[in-house]
Structure formats: structure tokens, C-alpha cells
Amino acid sequence: MKLWSLCALLLLVCQPTFAAGTVEVLHWWTSKGESKAVQVLKDKMEAKGHHWKDFAIAGGGGQSAMTVLKMRAISGNPPTAAQLKGQDIQEWGRLGFLTSLDKVAEQEHWENVLLPEVEQIVNDLQLIKYDGQYVAVPVTLHRVNWLWINPHIFKLAGAKVPTTLAEFYVAADKIKAAGYIPLAHGGESWQDATLFEAVALSVLGAQDYAKAFVDLDLTELSSDKMVEVFRQFKKMRQYIDPNAKGRRWNQATEMLMHDQAAMQIMGDWAKGEFTSEHKVAGKDYLCVPVPGTQGMFSYNLDTITFFKLKSNEEDERAQQDLAQILLTKPFQREFSLYKGSIPIRKDVSLKGFDTCSLASMKAFKFAAKNNALVPSFSHNLATSSDVQSAIIDVVSRFFDDPSADPKMAAVRLSRAVKSAM
Template sequence: MKMNKTLLTLSLAAATLPSLSSAGEVEVLHWWTSGGEAKSVQELKAMLEEQGHSWKDFAVAGGGGESAMTVLKTRAVSGNPPSAAQIKGHDIQEWGGLGFLTNLDDVAQSGGWDASVPSMVTDVMKFNGEYVAVPVNVHRVNWLWANPEVLKKAGVEVPKTLDDFFAAAEKIKAAGFIPLAHGGQPWQDATVFEAIALDVLGSDDYRKAFVDLDMDTLSGDKMVEVFTKFQKVHDYIDANSPGRDWNVATSMVINGEAAMQIMGDWAKGEFTAAGKVPGKDYICAPAPGTDGQFTHNVDSFAFFEIKDETNVAAQKALAATILDKKFQEVFNLNKGSIPVRTDMDMSAFDQCALDSMASFKATAKTGDLVPSMAHGMSTTSYAQGAIYDVVTNFFNDPKADPKEAAQKLAKAVKAAI
């Protein structure tokens, strides 16, 4: 990694104490352009400006950030990168390997990041053992969202296992409701698939499959069972599923058209926006069979090497502020996620978030905290794309053979790595 010696010797005090001599500017690339996310960005901007620095917004609209990444590549290659950019998972390693990222170890040490953030998360933020990125939040992906009124009308309880789910789904269907609200898009198919895989494989074999990309696990008997159960789920979604956005599927649960949805905790923002209260108007529960496990999706900012010393001071102040407890609370209350720090006062958060934080802390100790394949945390974008293709093609082919699918999965991943 290229390193600017001046950057490494600047103290955190110089970065965080506002003064005319150290006032710098940060340019921040992100795609949080609507709703609670935009409010959170404004809070981060205000907190930075309180320290005497200025914020140059570099917002590029577009769901998963594909457009933003295209713009970032152009800027970085031309030698004019922003101070920080919204990058996560293995993409951080790729940017680090290209020599574009800068060392944040002094900020991390002063802020006690290693002590307040689980190593499962901090490991992703480091390149060659050095901090180059800062985590913003933790999304739990393996959630089941349910409408209690629909469950009551169908005479069923919230399913705790996949067998419970299939039994409940039959009754819900018979009562005239859609058992599972689903959007037929590759990433949504993968979200349901990985929840089933987490249950069937268990945490260790889930990691072997989607982190280690172990061919025997990807093609083995347990993976055949994953595909078999995944195929059965298709019986309980509606014919209008293809192409549906995730938030439209969430609204089906909110409106009582569908009973359940398997989706990350960003879905909670939709319930909140609709004025719904957890425990009363909707239920949040672990995806069937995954109680005691936690699939994580961590948003983060990677920090680029820049030359201007005053801007470097502002850059370090930004890094420190992202993990500031005040910002962690405001951001995550708006986003539906939980703070990435485990030493937070959670009194302002709802029951779903409290359950999520308790599980996050517990699974970090038991080895059941695993990175999401569907959301780019467990492997490269190339391997993820190969998995998406196999999973979606299988899900949309009623005659697909689970054993063949497992073989195809292993071959596709092998070709991608």
C-alpha cells in the first residue's frame, strides 16, 4: 500500500480539534440519497462541521451503488479520489490491493476500535492488518417479518423451523393469503437461499461454502438439501413476484396481503414509515431455523490516500466521527440497523433492534456471526455473481434438479475464482 508519511504522523488531536489552521475539507462519495439515510448523512456532516472542517457531498443515486462505483473508479484512476467512499466487504480488499487506501491505525487506536467492535467486523476493515475503512452499522439479514393479524386469521404461530414454516404456509395459503412476500430479483432470491443454507448447513459449513468456497461443501449432500427446501419455498410465493422490489414485498406484509417476508432489517424502515409498532402491528423474528445465528451486512466507508495535510486532518476527524456514539445512535435509528459498537446505550432503540444487538453480541462469541453472501460480505463480487446465477435460474425453473444445482454451484464458483 502506498503510504504518505505525513499522513501517518498526524495526531488524532490535530484531526479532531477545530482550529483555523487545521480546518480541512472532506469529499465523501455515497449513495444514501433518500429518507432516513439522507438525514443521517446530514447529521454526520453537521458533526464534522462542528469540529471546524467542511463537507463536500459527492452523492450518486442508485440502490446498490453500482453507478457510484463507476464514478469512483474514474476519479481514482485519474489521481483525484474523494476523501472517503461508501465501500464494503471484499471490495475494500480490492481497493487496498490497488494501493489507493490510507492507514487509519492512529485513529483506530485512539478510538479503541478493536475493543468496541467485534473482530469479525474489524477484520473486513483492514488491509494487510491495517485499518483502511470504518464500519458504520450492522444489518442482520436473517430476519422474518410477519403480520400477526394474518397469522391469527390462518390459525398459525410464527414459524421457528423450516418444517414449521412449510406447515404454516399451507394453512396461510388455504386461508386465502400469500404465505411469503418475495421480490423475484437475484439478490432477493439469494437472501432467502442463504437463510435456508444457514439453517441446513449450520454456521461452520455455511462459512466453508460461502467464505472458504469449499467445493465439497458447495456440491455436497447438505447443499442438495438446501436447494430442495429452497425449491419448496417457491410454492408459497405469488405469480407476480418476478421483478418486484423488496420494499413492495414488505408493503404486502404491512397491508395484510401476505403473511411473511424474509429480508434484512432495512425492511423495518418500511414498517416504521407506515406508522407500525413492533410487537403489535408486526413481528420480527429470526428466519426459520436460524435462532442463535446472525448473518451480517456491514455498511462502511473506505478512506483514500490524499495529499493536502489539512484535508488529511479532516479525513481523520471523519473517520473518528463515524464511530462516535452520538452518530452511531442517530444513523442506526434512521436506517433500521444496529450500531456496530457493542458498548452502546440502546435505550432509544425498539425491541427488534434490542433483539438484534443481543444476538450480535452473543453470536460474536459463539462463532455463529457469519457474513452475508447475498449482500457482498462473504466473498468476491465474482463468486457472488456466479452463485446468484445458479440460485436464480434454479428458483425459476420448476423442473430443476437439486442435486444438479449443487454440482452447478460448485462448478460456477470454481470458474469465478
């Protein structure tokens, strides 16, 4: 007994003293696929001995989450980190809320691990640094301009997979005549904007899209081409069921899985929902570029941004461990498999990824070489939140009004962007 007591005492003495910290990450990854992806991060943090305090705010567009974040920050109690994107990161940096991740970045060699195309994006858009210091970590790369297809309904309706907007309408008419909903959609403003963005990329092309939604060229925003964008966008409305208002994006995806709808225009986070239900790409569902956007890639790059803490040393250590995990090879691979995204490290093998992920990576590299990569304005990559809100407001109001005039909508879009700049 004495010998056993001595051994137990020695084990206790020899164990490293490590006080667990707590991490609280604000995000809006709440669907089935997204929740499984978040679980990967939670498990890895808990494996390091830390406590995970989930801070999920439902709502795919993130508007509600940003409202909550502002309230927490103003009250002097920001979370450990938050899902922030685009120009908002620079704004939070100017306000003095962000903390430096330079120590982790140096230890983990962040300068050398990203895909070169992703490195170019984060540098051009200032997505991970403020005032020369790392303050955020890129996590996922998504393609937004995907058309998801239920092949079973297409076969029953005798429809062909569309490659142009004209072909889309032909297929949609056949599907509608067969008694199915052609286009699954949710009546949330950010979903309207995602659909509008896809139509805009198809009509305008990558260069004019960039003029309008990245450069914010007011002439381009009110041009005849933009009038045509609104005209085509309005035409989409007739293929959406009357119960769409308020439907969440993942519920729209479920409509494809349950043979209720034939198509959905949504980013490849939708693939995470198919994966969560064990659906097989190329068999149970198809992924093709939004008609007319072949060769182009509208991207959404999620980043986790880190805030200054007024808490203890343990929480600060947990915060640094969180930053370290996000760009490791195992996390990048596991998270992307659940999330539907593609890894952003250049040394992560795509073995085991499905045909949609492989197609997404191929399209990403092709678009980068051909100057056809564009940031998604609907997902806050191309503009400030103020400009994005102005665009979405015009787009949603137009989509909700059956009598709205496309020409007047283009004029309103230009005026709204000008007032928000």
C-alpha cells in the same frame, strides 16, 4: 456607531480561520429509513462546517455502485469514501487507492471502542486495515437471517409463527388460502441470494454453511445437503406473487405494512422502513429468526472505506473529520436507530431501542459464544466479489427456471465457485 463597528471588527478578527471542505460518500442507502440514517451523517458533517455532496446509487445489493466506483477510480477521481465491504477492501488497498486513517484512529482510541465480538470479526476478515494501517471504518452491524411478520394477517389466516421450515410452509399455505401473499419478495438477484442464504443456513447449520460459503469447500457445495438447500429454496417460489420481478426490497417491506403480504425474509435494515412509518415492533410487526436458524446469526457489517484524494487540504481535513464522526457514540446511536442496525461500540446504551434491536444484540452475543456467527455471502462479507457474483448467478438462474433441477444446481454451484476462485 464607531463602538459597534469596532466590536464587529474584533469578532471577525477573533474568529478561527477555517476553510470548509467537501465530502463525497458513495453509498446505496436510498430507502426511506436509510435516507434518514444518511441525513444524520450529513447533519454532523455540516455542523463541522463542511459541504456534503451526496453520491447515492440506488440498488440494495451495491453492484451498480461498485461499477460507478471503478469508473471514478480509474479516471483518477475517486470519492472521499465509499461503502465497501469484505475482501474488496484488500483489493482496493493492493491497487494503491486507499488512504491511512491511523491519525484519527489513535486520537479516537479505535483499538478500545468496538464490541469485542465486532473487533474479532474485523480482524479475522481484515475489514478495516490494509498493510497494518486503518483504511476503513465499521459503521453498522446487521442481522440478515430475520423473518418479518405481519401479525394481523397471521391472525386472520389462523396461522402460527413458524420455527421450522416445515412450519413455514404450513403457515404459508394457510395465508395463501386466506387470499394474502405469504412471502413478500423482490426479483432482484441479490434478494434471491439473501433468501437462498437464509434457507442454506437453516438446512446446513452454521458449521456446514461456513464450510460451503466461507471456506468454499467444493465437496460441501455439491453435497446432498446442498441439493436439499436448492430443493427447499425452490419450494419458497410458490409463495411469492408473480409480480415480484424487479421489485425493490423496501417495496416488499411496504407490502407487509399495507396488509398485502404476511412475511419477508430480509436483514434488519427492513426495520428502518417500519420505523420510518412509525410502526411499533411487537405490535405492528414481529421479528423472529428465519425458521431453523435459531441461535445462529448471519451478519452484514457495513464499512466506509477512504480513498486517496488529489484535492486540497480542506477536503483532506473534511475526510478526516468524516472518519472521526463514524465511530462516535452519538452517531452510532442515532444512525442505528434509523438504519435498523445495532451499534458496534461497546459503550453505546441500548436504552430506547426497540425489541427487535435488543433481540438482535442478544442473538449476536449468543451466536458468538456458541460458534454460530457466520458472515453473509449474499452481502459480500464471506467471499470476494467474483465468487459472490458466481454464486448469485447460479442461484438466480435456478430460481427463475421452474424446471431447474436441484441436484444439477448444486453441481453448477460448485463448478461456478471453483472457476471464480
